Amino acid sequence: MSCNTDIRTELTKAAQAHGATASASFDPREIELRSEVRDMCAADRCGRYGKNWMCPPGVASLDYWNRELERYDAGILLQVTVWLEDPFDYETMLAGEKRLKSVFRKLKKDFPPNGGELLFLQAGSCDVCETCTFPDLPCRFPELASPSLEAIGIVVTDLCRSAGLPYYYGDGSLTYSGAILVRQPVDKKVQK
Numbered sequence: 483m484s485c486n487t488d489i490r491t492e493l494t495k496a497a498q499a500h501g502a503t504a505s506a507s508f509d510p511r512e513i514e515l516r517s518e519v520r521d522m523c524a525a526d527r528c529g530r531y532g533k534n535w536m537c538p539p540g541v542a543s544l545d546y547w548n549r550e551l552e553r554y555d556a557g558i559l560l561q562v563t564v565w566l567e568d569p570f571d572y573e574t575m576l577a578g579e580k581r582l583k584s585v586f587r588k589l590k591k592d593f594p595p596n597g598g599e600l601l602f603l604q605a606g607s608c609d610v611c612e613t614c615t616f617p618d619l620p621c622r623f624p625e626l627a628s629p630s631l632e633a634i635g636i637v638v639t640d641l642c643r644s645a646g647l648p649y650y651y652g653d654g655s656l657t658y659s660g661a662i663l664v665r666q667p668v669d670k671k672v673q674k
């Protein structure tokens with residue numbers, strides 16, 4: 483069993499223990515980043531565009547993220563699905579997003595990024611600080627901050643398809659997705 487498989491298994495087990503409802507592996511090199519996704523961010527429906535280092539335009543260019551994805555050997559898609567009482571059940575919607583963010587917070591604590599060997603891509607904008615320093619000062623906690631899948635141009639439906647998990651679990655469901663990319667250390671690659 484490779485080092486990568488070990489860490490993936492451990493991350494998956496920990497994610498489930500912390501509240502993820504589904505997880506699956508994918509190949510980060512198969513993911514196509516699309517500028518249209520970031521264009522949707524620019525429409526600012528969530529009100530965070532241009533207000534957070536982990537959202538466009540502060541979160542680096544698509545070229546940067548394309549190069550970045552090439553550096554990782556494996557990915558794990560994590561999901562939290564909640565079931566709404568009705569289409570206006572905002573309480574449950576917020577609880578779902580909060581739960582996935584909490585899973586990521588706990589995983590980052592248990593599995594620190596360790597020099598870039600892990601890259602966390604969460605759901606929604608970074609909310610580590612009450613008010614983000616963007617654009618006046620550098621990010622306060624770069625080791626805790628994570629962009630969302632959409633912020634780097636990932637089409638979440640494509641990612642779910644690539645990982646073999648549904649994007650939509652049926653009537654009344656709402657699913658939040660995030661991912662962790664895993665890079666095997668260079669010395670481990672040489673030993674393969």
Ligand code: SF4
Nearest residue numbers: 535608611614621622
């Ligand atoms: S950690 Fe704080 S300063 Fe950095 S991106 Fe997140 S909210 Fe902004």
